[in-house]
Amino acid sequence: MTSTVSFKEKFKQAFSFFKWDLKSCSGTLAVFGILASVATTIILTLCLVAGFNESSLFYSLSLVYEDSISQFDMSIKIFQYASAGIIYLMTTFFTIFYTVKIFSYLHNKRKADLYGSLPVGRITLYFTKAASAFIFSVVPTLFFLGIISIISICFGQPIVNEVNQMYLKIIMGAFASISAYGLVSVCCGTTLNSVIMFIAVCIAYPLSAMFIKGTISGFFFGFYSGVFRDHFIMNALNPLAAYDGINIIYWIIFSLTCLASAAFLVKKRKTERAQSSFAYYLPCHLVKVLVAFLSGMFLGVLFGSLNVLSDGFLGFIFGFLLGSIPAFIICHLIFYKGFSRLIKTSVPLGCLIIAVITCMALCNYDVFGYNEFIPNADNIKSAGLYISNYTYINSDENFKETIHNMADDFSDDKSKNEIIELHKELVNNQYSNSSDKFESVWYNMLSDNFSIGDHPLYGVSYRMNNSTVTTRVYTTNILEESSIFSGYFSRPIHDCSEIMSKKKYIEKYSGMTHANNDDITNFSVCGRRKNTLSVYSDVISQYNDNTDRSDYDKCEKIRKAFIKDFKENEKDYEKVMYHLLHEFGEQDYYYYDYYDYYDNSEVFDEAKELYPDIVCAIDLCADNTYNSDYIPTIFSSASNGIYSEVFERYMIPKSFTNTLKALQEADILNSNLTLK
Numbered sequence: 001m002t003s004t005v006s007f008k009e010k011f012k013q014a015f016s017f018f019k020w021d022l023k024s025c026s027g028t029l030a031v032f033g034i035l036a037s038v039a040t041t042i043i044l045t046l047c048l049v050a051g052f053n054e055s056s057l058f059y060s061l062s063l064v065y066e067d068s069i070s071q072f073d074m075s076i077k078i079f080q081y082a083s084a085g086i087i088y089l090m091t092t093f094f095t096i097f098y099t100v101k102i103f104s105y106l107h108n109k110r111k112a113d114l115y116g117s118l119p120v121g122r123i124t125l126y127f128t129k130a131a132s133a134f135i136f137s138v139v140p141t142l143f144f145l146g147i148i149s150i151i152s153i154c155f156g157q158p159i160v161n162e163v164n165q166m167y168l169k170i171i172m173g174a175f176a177s178i179s180a181y182g183l184v185s186v187c188c189g190t191t192l193n194s195v196i197m198f199i200a201v202c203i204a205y206p207l208s209a210m211f212i213k214g215t216i217s218g219f220f221f222g223f224y225s226g227v228f229r230d231h232f233i234m235n236a237l238n239p240l241a242a243y244d245g246i247n248i249i250y251w252i253i254f255s256l257t258c259l260a261s262a263a264f265l266v267k268k269r270k271t272e273r274a275q276s277s278f279a280y281y282l283p284c285h286l287v288k289v290l291v292a293f294l295s296g297m298f299l300g301v302l303f304g305s306l307n308v309l310s311d312g313f314l315g316f317i318f319g320f321l322l323g324s325i326p327a328f329i330i331c332h333l334i335f336y337k338g339f340s341r342l343i344k345t346s347v348p349l350g351c352l353i354i355a356v357i358t359c360m361a362l363c364n365y366d367v368f369g370y371n372e373f374i375p376n377a378d379n380i381k382s383a384g385l386y387i388s389n390y391t392y393i394n395s396d397e398n399f400k401e402t403i404h405n406m407a408d409d410f411s412d413d414k415s416k417n418e419i420i421e422l423h424k425e426l427v428n429n430q431y432s433n434s435s436d437k438f439e440s441v442w443y444n445m446l447s448d449n450f451s452i453g454d455h456p457l458y459g460v461s462y463r464m465n466n467s468t469v470t471t472r473v474y475t476t477n478i479l480e481e482s483s484i485f486s487g488y489f490s491r492p493i494h495d496c497s498e499i500m501s502k503k504k505y506i507e508k509y510s511g512m513t514h515a516n517n518d519d520i521t522n523f524s525v526c527g528r529r530k531n532t533l534s535v536y537s538d539v540i541s542q543y544n545d546n547t548d549r550s551d552y553d554k555c556e557k558i559r560k561a562f563i564k565d566f567k568e569n570e571k572d573y574e575k576v577m578y579h580l581l582h583e584f585g586e587q588d589y590y591y592y593d594y595y596d597y598y599d600n601s602e603v604f605d606e607a608k609e610l611y612p613d614i615v616c617a618i619d620l621c622a623d624n625t626y627n628s629d630y631i632p633t634i635f636s637s638a639s640n641g642i643y644s645e646v647f648e649r650y651m652i653p654k655s656f657t658n659t660l661k662a663l664q665e666a667d668i669l670n671s672n673l674t675l676k
Contacts, residue, residue: 013120014128021102021132028101029136032094036144039086044151047079076157080148084163087144088170092243095137095174096181100195102133103185106266107194112274126266130182130259137174142167165245173243176251179258180239186262186269187283189276193335197287200331204287204294205237211297214445219363219437221371221430222472224400224459277336281345288331289348296324296356304438312434313364317357324353364434371430374423375462375470383419384409385499386459386473392511392624392646400471407461407469409508415499422496423460426474444475501580503573506566511622511646513563521645522621523555525668526604527675554666561658562618562650572655575614578607579649603649613654615673616663620648 022029105111115125145167149159181198188194213234217225232250235241242251265280273279296319303319304312328349332342366372384406385391393402410416459473499505507513511520566576608614624646652659654673663669670676 047075091141169245176239176242179255183258183262187280214441217444218441224473292324292328295327296320299323307435382411382463384461388457391509407463515622524619526617558662561662565656
């Protein structure tokens with residue numbers, strides 16, 4: 001029935017429907033309020049009691065907290081985090097509950113007939129229902145977050161940024177979830193099918209995206225996709241991901257698209273489709289294919305990595321068929337309540353099987369020669385080198401852009417040949433059989449979401465003669481035995497210390513010259529004392545409970561003095577870089593044991609024998625965390641990043657007068673240039 005009433009009348013109708021929904025959900029709202037009140041009270045009580053107990057964990061946390069706040073203030077901060085986190089989780093669950101209950105009118109013939117007989121348009125009714133679900137989800141939650149904020153302020157502690165951000169996350173997450181479920185409800189004929197489809201999409205899509213990402217990175221060695229766990233592609237169809245508060249513009253577009261699509265479909269939806277399997281079948285086919293793909297990839301990659309049928313690729317085919325076909329049939333039985341239309345709706349499954357096997361064959365046999373690419377020195381103008389543990393990149397720099405720009409670093413033949421030799425060894429160490437490639441899929445799937453050992457990155461970049469840039473980024477791991485977590489390599493690779501010890505390289509990519517002060521985790525001055533290399537002064541360390549802000553200033557002053565001396569004293573360059581030039585190649589090139597690095601007294605002894613005017617050494621360790629998106633867009637996440645640590649050691653000769661003066665002013669050196 002077409003509505004011809006005025007906007008004012010429509011608003012009155014909408015308000016009437018809102019009151020009906022409020023009455024229907026009043027019990028659920030009461031349960032949420034009671035649980036939230038009890039949880040907040042319990043957490044506040046425990047935090048207040050613990051805040052005055054010096055034997056509690058809060059006392060230890062207050063000592064290591066970066067602002068050195070009091071134990072009581074720490075307890076209030078813990079209250080903020082804990083109570084807001086509980087409210088956040090409860091809201092995620094209750095939002096779905098409200099939404100399912102409110103949109104159930106689409107799946108009940110009696111309600112559908114009743115609403116259809118009223119003088120209100122279907123679109124007005126649908127938007128009213130969606131607005132009701134949103135209000136029930138957001139308003140009580142914001143109320144309790146406001147209570148948490150007031151309590152914290154009353155105790156003299158401002159709200160931490162993470163709690164403030166939860167307000168936006170909850171609003172965005174509720175908006176996306178309600179919009180997505182509303183669209184699914186319009187397409188389905190029963191509440192059960194709606195819930196199953198919503199859950200299937202929220203689980204199957206992210207996992208399927210992880211398999212695709214892991215497969216691409218696992219089979220195309222040197223292809224670096226960046227850290228994708230927060231990228232919109234990984235969660236594009238998973239509305240629950242909107243609760244992370246990332247990619248806000250994308251989720252707004254996603255939610256509005258769902259609302260518009262649902263409004264268009266609900267107007268054309270036949271009332272008699274209520275309580276049937278589906279009103280519109282396309283989403284059903286997509287979900288069945290998605291679940292079949294996930295099940296097939298899981299068994300396929302598993303059988304491929306286990307070398308079933310004595311060949312990884314054949315094992316994958318067997319596993320994919322064994323997983324996808326039954327999963328497709330089971331989904332059909334659940335959605336259709338039987339075998340009706342099974343044969344007619346199996347065409348998408350056949351297309352999926354053909355497409356997946358074809359793509360995996362192209363990847364497995366490297367049809368395009370991606371993995372074997374190594375340029376000839378005559379075909380490149382210049383080249384660049386990146387090694388994560390020895391190349392510092394500021395956190396505000398884009399990793400792939402930096403790798404791309406490195407292509408212009410070295411144009412001399414010797415450096416180009418050294419980088420090519422390194423590239424050759426990287427390529428020669430890659431997995432050769434398909435079962436190992438399938439093993440690496442698991443590693444690449446999980447490496448974005450979990451910390452799996454230490455796996456430095458190697459990057460090579462070439463400026464070709466035609467001015468195009470070609471890059472490769474390889475992941476390594478210190479584990480020696482082959483396993484699903486072993487990365488690609490099992491032994492040290494080509495020594496490129498001569499390139500990395502070049503003055504140009506140090507000035508552009510070292511932590512000493514470029515590290516943000518807050519990223520430095522250890523800055524130590526070392527010397528020979530009683531046959532041991534002893535760390536005389538941890539000038540700055542984020543793990544030092546008693547670090548004073550003045551130590552940061554000392555560190556920065558010493559670094560600035562060193563940079564000035566480093567640029568002006570060309571003749572003493574070899575003395576300063578002794579460790580890198582003379583000892584670097586004897587180490588396991590791609591990994592330093594942290595403790596060996598700081599306790600190796602022989603390095604300083606040998607440097608002192610060769611260059612008697614060396615006074616001391618400076619060791620630096622810095623976090624190397626940086627943005628990994630290749631082309632930032634409105635959809636890309638600013639939080640994407642990869643992490644490693646840079647380890648550096650510099651010998652300080654007497655000619656570095658500015659550095660020695662800064663060390664004396666920092667009360668580290670005596671006037672006779674001996675360590676205090």
